[in-house]
Amino acid sequence: TQQLLLGRVPRPRPFRVTNADRSVKKGIIADMLEDLMNKASDSLSVLCVSALMLDEDGTGVDTEEFFQTLPENTVFMVLEKGEKWTPHPNSPPRDQLSECEPR
Amino acid sequence: TQQLLLGRVPRPRPFRVTNADRSVKKGIIADMLEDLMNKASDSLSVLCVSALMLDEDGTGVDTEEFFQTLPENTVFMVLEKGEKWTPHPNSPPRDQLSECEPR
Numbered sequence: 081t082q083q084l085l086l087g088r089v090p091r092p093r094p095f096r097v098t099n100a101d102r103s104v105k106k107g108i109i110a111d112m113l114e115d116l117m118n119k120a121s122d123s124l125s126v127l128c129v130s131a132l133m134l135d136e137d138g139t140g141v142d143t144e145e146f147f148q149t150l151p152e153n154t155v156f157m158v159l160e161k162g163e164k165w166t167p168h169p170n171s172p173p174r175d176q177l178s179e180c181e182p183r
Numbered sequence: 184t185q186q187l188l189l190g191r192v193p194r195p196r197p198f199r200v201t202n203a204d205r206s207v208k209k210g211i212i213a214d215m216l217e218d219l220m221n222k223a224s225d226s227l228s229v230l231c232v233s234a235l236m237l238d239e240d241g242t243g244v245d246t247e248e249f250f251q252t253l254p255e256n257t258v259f260m261v262l263e264k265g266e267k268w269t270p271h272p273n274s275p276p277r278d279q280l281s282e283c284e285p286r
Contacts, residue, residue, distance in 0.1 A: 094252040096242045105242045107249035123245065152252070155240075 090148060096155045098135055099124050100163040105155075113147040120158045130161040138165035193251060199258045201238060202227050203266040208258075216250040223261045233264040241268035 090111040097120040098105040106123045110116035117129050132141045135155040141147055157165055193214045200223040201208040209226045213219035216235070224232050235244045238258040244250050260268055 092248070094249055096240070105240065107237070107242045107244050107246070109246065109248040109252065 093152050095150075096153055097124060097132075098155065098157050099126065100157065100159055100165075102135075102157075102168075113141065113144050116147070116156070117158070120156070124158055126158050126160055128160060129158055130163070131159045133157045133159065133165045135165075135168065138167075193247075196255045198253075199256055200227060200235075201258065201260050202229065203260065203262055203268075205238075205260075205271075216244065216247050219250070219259070220261075223259070227261055229261050229263050231263060232261055233266070234262045236260045236262065236268045238268075238271065241270075 092109045092111045095108050095110060095116060096105055097108050097116070104124055106120070108116060108119045108123060110119055113132070117132055120126065120132070121129050133139060133156065134141060134150075135157045138157075141150070141156070159165065195212045195214045198211050198213060198219060199208055200211055200219070207227055209223070211219060211222045211226060213222055220232050220235055223229065223235070236242060236259065237244060237253075238260045241260075244253070244259070262268065
């Protein structure tokens, strides 16, 4: 029924998934969000996936519909319980002071 | 069955493979991931390949499925045990935020 709602059949596509500290990144083929979560969990040895975010800005990807709109080779971050997304070190400095120097 | 899933027969394609310190880079024709690993190992005199990464961002290429989605002339880095992928010297500095780290 989900496929009908989306109006298309999900097909396997390549994505990239990194862990919370970005020490490991893997290329993973998945057709659906749950598929990606399962494979990311295996590939990155994450025992229990609590969330899948967009690496670029920490957007949580919770729904199949949104997942299906993402382009090939989108980079995800997989989080375990208690872990948090953090901005990429390469990203342009955005209000560095407020982010980095809480007073 | 993998070929059926992918809907195509793997054909020999050109790739480029460099070593961990990027001192050598070779053009290599391969049809499958294992083929590329073997030829990269020979060509770059790597005794025992521990991982094949995308040179651009350190994505680990572990599966045939993901490998088959990569375009021709993709640049790989071949790693021996104990070696790590490092960002390309040309890429923007990663330690922009280092001044903000807890002291």
